[in-house]
Amino acid sequence: MVPERYKEMLGKKSVIREMFAYGAKRAEEIGYDHVFDYSLGNPSVPAPKDFQERLLELVQSEEPTKLHGYSPSLGIESTKNAVAKSLNQRFDMSYQSKHIFMVSGAAGAIAHAVRAVTNGGDEVITFAPFFPEYIPYINSTGALLQIVPADINTFSINFDKLLEFFNPKVTAVLINTPNNPSGVVYSTQTLTKLSQILSEKEKEYGHPIYLISDEPYREIVFNGVDAPYVAKLYHNSLTCYSFSKSLSIPGERIGYIAVNPQCEDADILVDVFGQISRGIGHNCPPSLMQLAIETVLDKTSDLSVYEKNKEILYEELKKLGFECVEPGGTFYMFPRALEEDANRFCERAKEFDLLLVPGDSFGCKGHFRISYCVDTPKVIRSLEAFHKLAKIYK
């Protein structure tokens, strides 16, 4: 009696997770140092000291029944307050705690946001290249994910194509900046233009179109790059955040949805998220983690290593003749493969123990993703493997 839709999903496992599993197995055979695993976005730098100290302090000093007790269904008030305050200070917003919903990472945030603003059959637009897990997140809600093809010259928003995708069934647009997998950051100009289009379409259709902004890489922006706060530029915006990358704690599953106070239904959306959580039996993120992040909201791990890795790889790949849009943030880049079939290209890379993820599942064939959240000495050692790989195609 297992529903067919789940059985079908079993055959479509995450390409990224499978490549990562291959890497772990290969490391057992030839040693971790010899596998250049650029598959998974698992941060390589430790959580900040302040976070570790806060965790210790909580476990050592807080009364256990209070520390590990039930969180209110909508999140711990002091944590929500601290998140609102931090966002207001940093981005000149006017969030109150009632606009903040604590949730299990950006994945949970996106799935909740989409459920809250779509009915079955509604359409959600996103832009290639995109994080492949958007497909299960959106499809499971009953809404339909529509994918605007990539502008492969910039990996910014493909506005010409976007206009073809609008119709009255569109109730949400999902963006991810800084972007996984391209590393591209949408500029103020780009986001302002998007905002204008969405506002026009809202008037035309007579219903809100929500901008769901997936921002786990918000804190990883490289020197001199214009990286505006999305919600500042559009009223009906839901900001989906995760502490996975900024604090290097992806396994702890903690993030939030911030509902723009200017938003349609701003006063009920957090309550609606609570009902969605209730329905999936998930309730809140762990009390300990909510309390642990409360005092370190404005801290980050030492993220500078990612920019260093980007520079080394980007320069070297250009020299080797790769075409690549320069990343403005994240720990990803998305170069063009040296043959049309990126899957075959990534298979060949495996021969040099270079684990790259083909771009097909990101909605952009002929490209591949490098996750350079590995330590810099390994990045440097991997260059030889890239050389050998490129040589095949000379």
Place this chain on the structure above:
Amino acid sequence: MVPERYKEMLGKKSVIREMFAYGAKRAEEIGYDHVFDYSLGNPSVPAPKDFQERLLELVQSEEPTKLHGYSPSLGIESTKNAVAKSLNQRFDMSYQSKHIFMVSGAAGAIAHAVRAVTNGGDEVITFAPFFPEYIPYINSTGALLQIVPADINTFSINFDKLLEFFNPKVTAVLINTPNNPSGVVYSTQTLTKLSQILSEKEKEYGHPIYLISDEPYREIVFNGVDAPYVAKLYHNSLTCYSFSKSLSIPGERIGYIAVNPQCEDADILVDVFGQISRGIGHNCPPSLMQLAIETVLDKTSDLSVYEKNKEILYEELKKLGFECVEPGGTFYMFPRALEEDANRFCERAKEFDLLLVPGDSFGCKGHFRISYCVDTPKVIRSLEAFHKLAKIYK
């Protein structure tokens, strides 16, 4: 564009949570010691020392990128292995790690289990009195919850009525023993009879009927009570467990589903749970919590206080003329109210700062729930309030 079904849910908030919120507010007015809050099942005894020490050890000694890194989608292998081993030793089962799925508490476990074995329109049978959150858990999956009326003399399974509920659309039966709200524990004889009926119905309909066993109170069983391990008695069983009550960590949202190795689809169900998690964007429980429980699986908080509280309250209520089935476990009892309308009765109790939850939302009118997970001195002090309440009805 917020779906109507969520807006409707907003009006139907948990009666328990609302009573608890009232209690917190009232405590601010007259002091915590003067409010006899028997509303919420929030454990009153601290987590075991071993758990706190394990947490400290992990935070102090484990490498942060490893400790807080992504968990595999189906749970951390060493944790799953430890859970399987512990269950096998305690209950003579033959679980392997592939039968264990780590999940966010019993709530998540039930919601996942029901999603995995029902298609839209299938029916899930449960027995009154039942935990009211079963309604959102099951309804959100697209299956229909069917409620067998209570046998108010025993609060055990009402077999005569049960038979009327079977039809080919039934693909799961959901039980909760030790039971919230009655505290009753199903005996070996009761569960064996249920198992026989389910096996017969499976043959009759030619499809599996899963027994979903909600067991967060498994470790809270009073002296001399027969409390068999449910999965031992039925092949197609999914055991839903939470560490919330045994370790007093309800806020940490950690539990598991154990798939009976004898089960139909035993080899794919954990994978299916993984796909369900993926679709709701929830993924795994936090890495830190998975690792923290791994070495304390067979420990519990000092649960003896609940039996002590039960004895004090049960004896006194009987003296006061209350009718009540004696609990065999949990920290709940479910006496008959002193007037027909339990809501009115509980409103009257509030006048003495006695917070009781009316039984209506548990599917059993005319009764009320007492959650006696409070410290014993407070239980003793509350007796005067019960006396005053009973006196009104003399």
